[in-house]
Amino acid sequence: MSSFQDIKNAALYEPRIEFIKKQLESLLSMVDFEKDGQVVEVDGFRLKNLKDWLSPSPCDPIEVFKYAGTRCDCDCLFCYNKGNPPSLALGNLRRPPGEEFEEMRTRMDYFFPKAGSCLFPSLGSIYEAMIHPHFMEVLCLLRGKTSKAFRITTNGKVLTPEMISQLAALKPVYLYHSLNSASPSRRRELMRDNDPQIAIESLPLLKKAGIPYAVLIVPWPMAFIDEMLDDLSNTVAYANSHDCHLVEVNLPGYSKYFSQDKLFDLDEVWRKTVSRIRALRETTNCPIVVMPSMYEENLYEERKNLPRIIGTVRNSPAAKAGLAKGDKILEVNGIPVASRPQARDLLSVIQRSDNREANVTVERDDQILKPSLNLEDYSYPYSRETDRHLGIIFMGTGLRIGYLEELRDIIDSHKAKHVLFLSSALVKPTFEQCLEESLLFGNVRINVQVPRNNFFGGNVFMGDLLVVQDFIDFIEEYLEQNRVRPDLIVIPSSPFNLGQWGRDLTGRVYLDIERAVEIPVELLECATIYD
Amino acid sequence: MAEYVFRYKLDNNKERLYQDSLLEMIRAQLENILNIAIPVEGQREVKIDGFKLLRDRQRVYKIFPQEQDFLEERSL
Numbered sequence: 001m002s003s004f005q006d007i008k009n010a011a012l013y014e015p016r017i018e019f020i021k022k023q024l025e026s027l028l029s030m031v032d033f034e035k036d037g038q039v040v041e042v043d044g045f046r047l048k049n050l051k052d053w054l055s056p057s058p059c060d061p062i063e064v065f066k067y068a069g070t071r072c073d074c075d076c077l078f079c080y081n082k083g084n085p086p087s088l089a090l091g092n093l094r095r096p097p098g099e100e101f102e103e104m105r106t107r108m109d110y111f112f113p114k115a116g117s118c119l120f121p122s123l124g125s126i127y128e129a130m131i132h133p134h135f136m137e138v139l140c141l142l143r144g145k146t147s148k149a150f151r152i153t154t155n156g157k158v159l160t161p162e163m164i165s166q167l168a169a170l171k172p173v174y175l176y177h178s179l180n181s182a183s184p185s186r187r188r189e190l191m192r193d194n195d196p197q198i199a200i201e202s203l204p205l206l207k208k209a210g211i212p213y214a215v216l217i218v219p220w221p222m223a224f225i226d227e228m229l230d231d232l233s234n235t236v237a238y239a240n241s242h243d244c245h246l247v248e249v250n251l252p253g254y255s256k257y258f259s260q261d262k263l264f265d266l267d268e269v270w271r272k273t274v275s276r277i278r279a280l281r282e283t284t285n286c287p288i289v290v291m292p293s294m295y296e297e298n299l300y301e302e303r304k305n306l307p308r309i310i311g312t313v314r315n316s317p318a319a320k321a322g323l324a325k326g327d328k329i330l331e332v333n334g335i336p337v338a339s340r341p342q343a344r345d346l347l348s349v350i351q352r353s354d355n356r357e358a359n360v361t362v363e364r365d366d367q368i369l370k371p372s373l374n375l376e377d378y379s380y381p382y383s384r385e386t387d388r389h390l391g392i393i394f395m396g397t398g399l400r401i402g403y404l405e406e407l408r409d410i411i412d413s414h415k416a417k418h419v420l421f422l423s424s425a426l427v428k429p430t431f432e433q434c435l436e437e438s439l440l441f442g443n444v445r446i447n448v449q450v451p452r453n454n455f456f457g458g459n460v461f462m463g464d465l466l467v468v469q470d471f472i473d474f475i476e477e478y479l480e481q482n483r484v485r486p487d488l489i490v491i492p493s494s495p496f497n498l499g500q501w502g503r504d505l506t507g508r509v510y511l512d513i514e515r516a517v518e519i520p521v522e523l524l525e526c527a528t529i530y531d
Numbered sequence: 532m533a534e535y536v537f538r539y540k541l542d543n544n545k546e547r548l549y550q551d552s553l554l555e556m557i558r559a560q561l562e563n564i565l566n567i568a569i570p571v572e573g574q575r576e577v578k579i580d581g582f583k584l585l586r587d588r589q590r591v592y593k594i595f596p597q598e599q600d601f602l603e604e605r606s607l
Binding site (some may be wrong): 027042045509516 | 532534535536537538539540541542543544552553555559560563564565566567571578580595597
């Protein structure tokens with residue numbers, strides 16, 4: 001018999017299961033169930049017809065194979081899983097691998113890419129999928145159902161020649177390789193990897209096998225920041241020398257559950273890291289992105305949200321056409337472009353089309369250039385199946401101007417005059433720039449504020465990690481300190497974006513905010529900006 | 532090959548706002564529904580926070596208790 005599923009995890013994406021649970025508990029507090037005249041003691045329930053539990057889905061293969069990531073063979077110093085609050089809906093069931101495989105196989109039976117539906121998702125698993133004993137079997141079965149790229153995150157510990165050869169047979173495959181350091185001794189220390197050479201030596205093997213990959217680096221200051229930065233430079237150089245598709249540097253942070261003590265000065269580490277990355281971009285061919293990208297944008301870009309190129313993928317149509325770091329896109333196929341999301345959308349449509357050519361107008365210094373991109377002229381590490389913007393890399397997704405129109409509609413529907421808008425420290429500068437330039441809001445007063453991440457604590461300050469109680473605490477404090485009571489509160493939907501049901505990371509519904517503060521609360525639909 | 536069975540455990544949830552079990556059952560079920568659906572009248576969303584029983588339309592019962600409500604009810 002299968003194990004019980006974690007109800008909190010399921011509730012994020014399919015709260016109707018939690019609804020059934022609570023309804024049954026409510027009924028069982030009043031009645032006993034019977035069968036053949038005998039009382040039946042029940043302690044659980046099961047889903048009856050799985051076809052009733054299909055949901056719309058883009059059917060990315062990861063929807064199935066992510067359930068293999070239930071274990072890890074590294075013990076990274078910075079692993080954010082060590083800092084998850086106890087009430088977070090991230091509970092991993094401890095089940096035998098065979099049972100996990102049975103769930104993945106059943107999920108595959110209900111995986112319908114053509115119809116765009118699959119079984120309701122759950123948070124899945126967040127560890128190393130490639131060490132699961134059935135992982136390759138799952139990928140082989142999945143390849144029979146979809147030709148979409150397998151995008152796999154791995155610590156690289158099992159990227160042996162044999163494993164890479166098996167992956168190559170299942171292309172298109174794209175790896176997010178958490179190398180973290182190209183130095184064996186530092187990788188051993190950072191990740192507790194007792195055989196660091198396997199991951200380090202896998203880069204040339206991946207290139208040889210034609211599998212594009214991103215190298216992921218969490219710069220974690222152990223003893224000295226300069227030592228960390230030098231290792232970062234060496235690791236980027238190593239990745240670059242093996243035709244890495246791009247380098248993704250994830251700025252480090254930790255919650256209060258990870259450490260009660262201050263481990264490092266976040267601002268100092270982030271500033272110095274970004275500064276080093278900007279210097280590295282001058283000497284490195286492969287693009288380097290820093291996450292969260294808005295931190296760099298806020299530090300260095302006076303004008304936000306521009307469609308400026310920060311790098312191009314080697315051998316991509318964009319690189320071959322001569323597009324370069326610093327270029328600002330003005331037009332794509334003759335369509336004027338005003339913001340980064342707009343440029344990304346247009347390029348993404350072309351990427352998915354059968355077009356053979358694209359025309360881009362860019363501003364470089366004071367010159368206007370109009371290169372033509374031959375979409376059939378490319379080679380490794382670029383590929384049509386795994387790239388998204390013809391090889392152009394931007395400083396993150398940016399903020400969609402269309403959100404402002406949706407915000408105005410929300411405000412109009414409430415006839416509100418005093419709006420409290422709850423943003424994040426990273427998004428606020430771009431959002432305020434868009435607000436200042438907008439003519440949509442007339443005499444409506446929009447006060448943009450940033451709640452604190454009390455729930456996660458530590459040095460976490462990401463808006464998407466705010467939970468319902470953080471919003472309630474902030475609004476109550478705000479109401480105590482401000483005489484003008486807002487008549488509407490608007491919150492970006494991204495902290496509640498895991499499913500379509502408005503749940504935060506603890507599974508609590510956003511409607512609880514309005515119930516607590518007794519002011520109308522609306523969500524502004526928007527995608528997560530952590531990209 | 533048999534399908535995987537998605538199973539969920541039931542708990543013996545003792546937390547309640549109203550000592551009257553039938554009343555508490557109605558409150559809990561309304562609260563559950565309002566966490567996944569929004570009532571409307573025509574096309575207009577209707578926000579509700581309480582209910583009355585048909586047999587006694589003088590008294591209003593809360594649906595969404597605060598912690599304080601639990602304490603008050605227990606002390607009655």
